[in-house]
Amino acid sequence: MFVHRRDVQIQWGDCDPANIVYYPRYFAMFDDSTSIMFEAAGFSKQDIIHKYGLVGIPMVDTRAKFYIASTHGDWIAIESRVESFKRSSFEVTHKVFKGEALAIEAFETRVLVGRHPDDPGKLKSAPMPEEIIARFTRG
Template identity: 75%
Template sequence: MLTNRRDVQIQWGDCDPANIVYYPRYFEMFDDSTSALFAAAGCSKQDLVRVYGLVGIPMVDTRAKFYIPSTYGDVITIESRIEKFNRSSFEVTHRVLKGEALAIEAFETRVLVGRDPADPDKLKSTAIPAEIVEKFKRG
């Protein structure tokens, strides 16, 4: 499966008064990293809307294990990959590295959603197109 890596420099606004990254900021970085992963596979969020008629890929579950803190000015590397595709959901793993050391492991479950054909004001999970799965497998 495709793994995407991106470097992120920790900004002043990412940190709490103790100069440690405030944990919700990481989840914003993970969201951006999932978008970057889809773009690297050739499926940007815009493509999901335009090509596949989807509304998005909302997160329905997340958790993280924090091992090493990061502070203002640090450069971290976020490695993201899809571990498993289900019918309409998929499992994403993010590994945050500080140099060679593992700083964080994070896990997301996301779902492809579109408009509910019976009620366009509602959202409904949508089967993941085989073409999308193939793009990630080709890596």
């Protein structure tokens, strides 16, 4: 399985008045991490959208479990991987490490979306391309 890991330094603007990362900031980091993971695998988001005629790859479900807080100046590592593929969706997990300790586990479901063939004003899920599945499953 393809796994991407990146280091992130917590910035002042990520934190609340108690100097703890305000939890929605993590979801922005996870969104970036998914895009960066796809780019590292050879599929930039823009390339996928243009090549397969998609409108986007929206997140339709997300959640996280928080174990260890981070504060301004801390370095964290975000490890991202696609856990599974379905016809038009895929599941991503993000594990955040603070040093060697697991700080956060996060989960998201994304769907490939294109224009509906009968009504271009509407959206419709699109099938997951085999070349993407192959790249992520063989590592």
